[in-house]
Amino acid sequence: MKLLFDVGNTHTTIALTDNGKKFNIKRISTYSLQTEDELYVYLKMLFSENYDQIIVSSVVPNINHIFEFFSKKYIGKDAVFLNAKLYKNIKWDVRVPSDIGADRVANVIAAEKDYGNNAIIVDFGTAITIDVLKNGIYEGGVIIPGFGMMVNALFKGTAKLPKVELKPSDVFIGKDTESNIRIGVINTVLEGIIKVVEKIKSETEITSVIFTGGQSKIIMDYKKDVIYDLELGLRGIYYFYESTIS
Template sequence: MAIPPSNGSTTVPHEKRRIELRGETVILLADIGNTHTVFGLSSGKKILGSWRFSTGRYETEDELYTHLHPLLEREGITLDSVEEFVVASVVPSVNECMERFARRYLKNGVIWVKASNVLPVKWDIVSLDQLGSDRVANVLAAWKEHGNNAIIVDFGTAITIDVLFQGTFRGGAILPGFMTSIYGLFRNTAKLPMVDLKFPRSPVGRDTDENLRVGIVLGTVRAIDGLIEDIFSFYGTDDMKVICTGGQAPLAMEGSRFLSFYDPYLTLKGMIVYFELVRKS
């Protein structure tokens, strides 16, 4: 996910001003991840505001309305202004709630982000159905903003690495996210504690907390750097833009050799690209 993590729902600091609409199509975006859902508002191909929820906070369309409506209202926006609703979801159990919310509170139904052979990016993978819609959005945003060759690293519950080469999505890798690894050790061991996520001060931990940070944070970043280096070697070029997104990306950037470009809105941008392409097709 693309906004720094928080508890509950929040608006990022620079978005506390009231949003002004300028006659363009107003799109409500929902990037539904396993841990968090990021809602965004777009008009004229620009992200006007974004809000983060815990994905488990809502189970019905009315609960979603009670959470989302006040945040939009604070910015001077009503749901009546929303003309389209674009959703990228990796949580099937939430999808029906999105459908009911659109039917009850919005003008039009849901536009679901998914890989398709009608898109300008080609998909050289075994099954389009297995590709997460957030990864589709990330690839489309990278293609639109950075061209035909890119590596996208998204730090969420899972860390995904996506490879776009010569305008074709070639596949990638999936690793456990930082918090997923920490929770896994905490739940399945008797004495290992939960620790704050920090980049370790050295590669040798001198207490249990620092040992965990070395193994989980530094170890994961080294694995990502190694995979990126292997991808360069595999395709015979390092002329590929490396883009990272997701709440934990800034932490990884502290010690990475390759992660230097951070776009917190990459997924939401890709959802807008998807909408524009679908509307033209």
Template sequence: MLLLFDVGNTHTVAGFTEDGTNFVKWRLATHKFETEDELFVILKSLLDNNKITFSHIDSVVIASVVPPVNYIFQRFSEKYLGIKNLWVEASDGLGIKWNVKNPTEIGADRVANVLGAAKMCDDAIILDCGTAITIDVLMAGCYEGGAILPGLMTAAHSLFEKTAKLPQIDLYTPKNCVGKDTAENIRIGIVRGTAHALNGLVEEVKNCFKNKPTIFLTGGQSKILETLIQCDLKDADLTLKGMYIYWQKKCTSCS
């Protein structure tokens, strides 16, 4: 059984899988634990409730975009599992050509998303909505790059912190395009505005290539945007699936 950690700036998804298709998973606050022992206590309680033990774990795969916490996961695996982690990164031997200036700059989550999408099609545009929103472009099996936007909550917090009178609000999909109060104004601007930006960028990308890409939507905030985004596939587990594929490819290349 594989233990997968998708470590994001706000949340960490811990997932268990045997086949790369079905996952037992939990979302944890990334900064809730500060040591490997705290991470162990949290995971053990979750595992016990699902009748999974640490002895079931054969490998640990990590896609992290938060370098300051990486040592926690490293120590956890070594101390409690006796396993060396496999860290996701853009590299050769994955069946993808990384057509960018510096592949090492590509976020591990984005690498996993590309691998997950490439399993299903050769041409894809992947929208991952989290603390930051990333757009990744895969054409004819070649990663062509992408774009990064502020995430929904990031934009909301920025308005709250940088303005004197605008309140902090909860976010959900607004039904109207014209707000009748301040909260609705902010919600429309952030949610609908971001959706229009994403749809517009996707159209520009599609116009740059002759291929007809499949549009994927994933990420923790994707539920808020899903009715406003023009996409073909919604897959909340795309990153975890890509991490499993990364493990498969790396294990094959080493054997």
């Protein structure tokens, strides 16, 4: 069994799998991780199965040492970390491939393997990312502040505006503060993303659009003509590991 870590800025998804297709998934707060021994205790509580390798996709470099220490201490092996430069099945046509976020690398790897050489991937997380895969080549993408980040900015930067539930509004003219914020943050950003995706589609002739990430669940009724794949990144982590042992 392999233990996968998708370390995000807010949450860490931990998944146990033996084939990269079915996952036993748990989620914890990223900054609840402080030492390798605390991680060991978490895992003992979360999983009863044994595992013999950990693979890490992390966008939080300052805690990567915890996984390194844990793997060496409790498994006796080095942890495997995602890095675009180490994955040779895709050409990374950007200035500095090693700067591509590991979460984006995982998404692109899984999209190429499961959906083909052409795809636009939108990942709704703490930040929202758009990635473009054309003819098996990673062409780059877009980074946008996430829904929660923008709502928190309004809450912290103003005297009276409240935090609101993250979900789209059914209308585009708000009658109260909450609906005003939801339209301004969720609907407006979504419409902007849809517009950007349409521009990318017209420039590249790519038709396959994949939405992923934890917050994509809140917009499934808003945008229905795309593929929703909430385990895309986890499969990408596993596929990356497969490529390192082949």
